[in-house]
Amino acid sequence: MSRDLRPADTPEPPYYAVIFTSLRTAGDDGYGETAQRMLEAARRQPGFLGVESVRDGLGITVSYWQSLEAIAAWKADAEHRLAQREARRWYAAFRVRVCRVERASGF
Amino acid sequence: MSRDLRPADTPEPPYYAVIFTSLRTAGDDGYGETAQRMLEAARRQPGFLGVESVRDGLGITVSYWQSLEAIAAWKADAEHRLAQREARRWYAAFRVRVCRVERASGF
Numbered sequence: 001m002s003r004d005l006r007p008a009d010t011p012e013p014p015y016y017a018v019i020f021t022s023l024r025t026a027g028d029d030g031y032g033e034t035a036q037r038m039l040e041a042a043r044r045q046p047g048f049l050g051v052e053s054v055r056d057g058l059g060i061t062v063s064y065w066q067s068l069e070a071i072a073a074w075k076a077d078a079e080h081r082l083a084q085r086e087a088r089r090w091y092a093a094f095r096v097r098v099c100r101v102e103r104a105s106g107f
Numbered sequence: 108m109s110r111d112l113r114p115a116d117t118p119e120p121p122y123y124a125v126i127f128t129s130l131r132t133a134g135d136d137g138y139g140e141t142a143q144r145m146l147e148a149a150r151r152q153p154g155f156l157g158v159e160s161v162r163d164g165l166g167i168t169v170s171y172w173q174s175l176e177a178i179a180a181w182k183a184d185a186e187h188r189l190a191q192r193e194a195r196r197w198y199a200a201f202r203v204r205v206c207r208v209e210r211a212s213g214f
Contacts, residue, residue, distance in 0.1 A: 005164050007128040007202040017206055019124065019169055021114040021159050021213075052128050052167055057112050060159055060167040062126055095114040095213035099124055099206035106128075106202035 008050025008064055013101045015049060016065040022094035023058060031090045038078055045074045064101070071098060115157030115171055120208045122156060123172040129201035130165060138197045145185055152181045171208070178205060 024031070042048055042063055047070025053061040065071045087094070131138070149155055149170055154177025160168040172178045194201065 006130055007165075007200055010202075010204075013204075017124075017126065017204065019126065019208075021169070023113055052165060054161045054163050054165050054167050056161050056163040058114075058159060058161050060161050060169060062128070062167060062169075091214075093114055093214060095117075095211060097117075097120075097124065097208050098210040099208045101126075101204045101206045103205040104202060107198075107200060 007106065008052050008062075010049050010064050010101075010104065013104050015101050016068060016071055017099045017101050018063045018065065018071060019097040019099060020061045020063075020094065021058065021097075022061075023092045024055075025090055025092050029089060030086075034082060034086070038081060041077055041081065042074055045077070046070060048074070068098070114213065115159050115169075117156050117171050117208075117211065120211050122208050123175060123178055124206045124208050125170045125172065125178055126204040126206060127168045127170075127201065128165065128204075129168075130199045131162075132197055132199050136196060137193075141189060141193070145188060148184055148188070149181055152184070153177060155181070175205070 039051065039053075042051060047066035049064035049066060051061065051063045053059070063074075065074070146158065146160075149158065154173035156171035156173060158168065158170045160166070170181075172181070
């Protein structure tokens with residue numbers, strides 16, 4: 001997966017975040033290519049604000065969005081690409097959490 | 108930092124998340140010990156629900172909380188431990204985002 005090595009530059013809240021936390025199964029089995037394509041699809045989606053992604057055993061990918069509608073559109077597109085059986089093949093465990101970002105700070 | 112190697116087992120939404128994304132400066136300089144102590148302080152805090160943390164260049168730590176009040180209490184405690192000058196010394200960049208988790212799924 002192509003990686004941004006800095007925190008995402010997001011606008012002033014409120015906006016939305018999708019926190020995807022996962023534990024992979026062993027082996028690639030087409031995972032790397034699909035993950036890359038799903039990230040590219042996110043970047044092209046209207047309302048996409050940025051993404052942060054790290055894996056070291058556990059993986060955490062947080063994508064940021066202008067609205068719940070933008071997330072829903074991306075989700076519909078992602079589900080078109082990623083069948084549920086593939087999720088079970090690639091992930092030993094995962095959680096997806098959809099959040100409203102209320103406050104942000106930092107430098 | 109002691110690490111959980113699975114997604115956090117959180118209750119049904121709504122609850123709250125603090126997404127902390129950071130890029131470290133070079134060298135430890137007391138960072139590891141303080142990070143460990145801050146995580147232990149979070150675990151002791153009433154209203155703490157769980158944490159997920161990964162670093163590989165970029166670091167993402169997501170802590171989960173019952174309420175904004177629990178986050179405020181942890182923040183006050185964390186700020187007591189971590190002076191702003193230490194944040195500048197340890198981090199080349201960071202963002203803290205406080206979110207309300209609206210929906211969650213996964214296995």
